[in-house]
Amino acid sequence: MTEQTRRAAHxxxxxxxxxxxxxxxxxxxxxxxxxTMLSFDYGQRHRVELAYAAKIAELLDVPHEIVDLAGVGxxxxxxxxxxxxxxxxxxxxSDETMRSTVVPNRNMIMLSVAAGVAVSRxxxxxAYGAHAGDHAVYPDCRPEFYRQVDLAIRAGNDGFLAAxxxxxxxxxxxxxxxxxxRGQALGVPFSLTWSCYKGGIVHCGxxxxxxxxxxxxxxxxxxxxxxxAAAAGPEAVA
Ligand SMILES: [Zn+2]
Numbered sequence: 001m002t003e004q005t006r007r008a009a010h011x012x013x014x015x016x017x018x019x020x021x022x023x024x025x026x027x028x029x030x031x032x033x034x035x036t037m038l039s040f041d042y043g044q045r046h047r048v049e050l051a052y053a054a055k056i057a058e059l060l061d062v063p064h065e066i067v068d069l070a071g072v073g074x075x076x077x078x079x080x081x082x083x084x085x086x087x088x089x090x091x092x093x094s095d096e097t098m099r100s101t102v103v104p105n106r107n108m109i110m111l112s113v114a115a116g117v118a119v120s121r122x123x124x125x126x127a128y129g130a131h132a133g134d135h136a137v138y139p140d141c142r143p144e145f146y147r148q149v150d151l152a153i154r155a156g157n158d159g160f161l162a163a164x165x166x167x168x169x170x171x172x173x174x175x176x177x178x179x180x181x182r183g184q185a186l187g188v189p190f191s192l193t194w195s196c197y198k199g200g201i202v203h204c205g206x207x208x209x210x211x212x213x214x215x216x217x218x219x220x221x222x223x224x225x226x227x228x229a230a231a232a233g234p235e236a237v238a
Pocket of ligand 1: 209
């Protein structure tokens with residue numbers, strides 16, 4: 001699905017604290033859609049991202065809720081993001097090695113909660129920031145998943161959804177570089193977004209999502225305001 005023209009009145013947006021969901025928040029606001037940002041604490045190693053989501057919500061002056069799923073995260077062993085015995089791999093975001101960063105069923109879990117919140121608050125949209133670069137490694141970011149979840153939300157909430165309800169993934173077929181360009185045009189403060197899977201004080205610069213972040217700014221031809229601990233490696237385009 002590409003960006004739609006008819007605007008939603010109220011969107012519940014899954015907001016990680018990263019660039020994609022931050023740009024999605026600005027896109028929705030630009031359309032005149034009221035936004036509620038929903039972030040998830042699932043015991044992720046890079047939990048620091050939640051504070052960045054809060055900063056974006058504060059800037060936009062929109063409600064921000066953090067859903068406590070830390071107990072669930074503890075059950076999702078085997079992923080480098082929730083299991084501290086599994087190291088975060090370095091390399092390119094689309095590498096096969098990034099499979100260890102997949103959190104089992106993550107988007108299904110988050111979208112399920114977000115759909116419940118949307119029904120509860122009579123919001124006519126649930127939005128999330130999956131993009132084309134996610135497709136290779138993360139099955140729950142692919143168009144097929146989007147279509148099935150859209151159907152499942154409709155079936156599971158038949159008679160309870162706000163009129164005109166839709167699931168929105170505005171960047172589903174959009175590259176990360178194009179998301180950065182779009183965000184730049186909308187004035188998104190990228191320095192107030194967090195990508196690094198390792199957490200820490202500054203971005204590591206070498207994990208998959210750091211490499212992808214660097215690459216996106218380079219491909220977009222824009223200055224990257226991010227402070228990285230390590231210089232760009234051979235994987236980066238810069
Ligand atoms: Zn990193």
